[in-house]
Amino acid sequence: MQLENKVVIITGAGSGIGAATAILLAKHKALVIVSDINSENAEKVADAIKKAGGKAIAFQADVSRFEEVESLIRSTIKEHGTLDVMVNNAGIGGKNLKKTAEHTLEDWDNVIAVNQTGVFYCMKVALQQMMKQGHGNIINIASLAGLKPSGNNLSYSASKFAVVGMTKSAALEYGRKNIRINAVCPGYTHSSLLDKLLAGRPDMEETLKRLIPMDRFGEPDEIAEAVAWLASDNSKYMTGQTLILDGGTSLQ
Template structure:
């Protein structure tokens, strides 16, 4: 895939899908900025990339803080002179999986802050830099929950539907500016987010697998491959799309 020497920021790259995305970009010879709010986890990703002769730089950031994303992008540009690809991956789920009437305000505000506002910050600030350059590529990590109803999960569903909408709006706005914006929508994927859900609701394991035609969860590497592909120069005529990787669940 054509991402060699591209400068790539991946948020939430300390674990799960984000770590897999960062490692896959490095595998394809991109220059990767590993960003996370957790320094220890981010360093683990960096160490693995470097152990495999990849190039990676650590810049810590909390995506809910605008100034952190400003710093993330300005430092990236100061080191590499540009930003080719922005992957807005950082995301969280609610602490409590309950119906809307019982939802906590804490869960609502926290999930929206990370999954929706954090993606907006990343998009807006990346776009400012990409407009200066005259080109760029943004990939937002949405979810199957942003394409279809998801019960007992209103903040997560709302945030991921928002990511899909923001992706399409920005893609339309910047299509003539040589800037592409797409979203990847994973279904149930092996990740810390899924592990947390199953740890508190173990009965959901078989229930979830029963609605997946392939009868298994996705693997982070499978999601990462799609992200690198959609961000590569081999897909220059694709923008505003949602690429769904869900083992057939949406069928």
């Protein structure tokens, strides 16, 4: 895969899918800015990459704060001169899984701020730089929940449908500017986000697995493979698309 020396920022890269993506892209010789709101986790991932001979820098940033997104992207440009790939992966789920009438305002505000507004902030600032340099590649981590309805999770569903919409609309705007924008839509994937969903509901694991024709959850490194392909020049004719990795869940 053609990723050598690409400068890549990954948000939410301190754990789960983001961490697996950072490790894989570094193995392919990209320089990875491992960004997360949790600086300790970001440092751990960056250290593991460096120990394995890769290039990584940890950077703490909360994607729901515009000034922190600006600082993340500006400092990357200052240090490395370019931003080739922006992976907008940071995301959270709601705390209370309740139907819409009972959905809390707190969950709504928090989930939309990170999953939707955060992706907008990152795309806005990254695109300003990508326009200046004349090339760019953005990968947004949406979800199967951004393509199909899901109950008891309205803010998450709204935010992920928004990520798919923003991906397609921005891809239309920037196709002629040598900037590609795609989304990856994972189904249920082992991570702390899924652990939180299953916490205290041991019955739910089996219920969810029944929805998956391949009869198992995905692994973060399986999602990372798709992100790596989109980040590489191997996918250079692809823009505005959603790549689904869900063990067949979306077939039914």
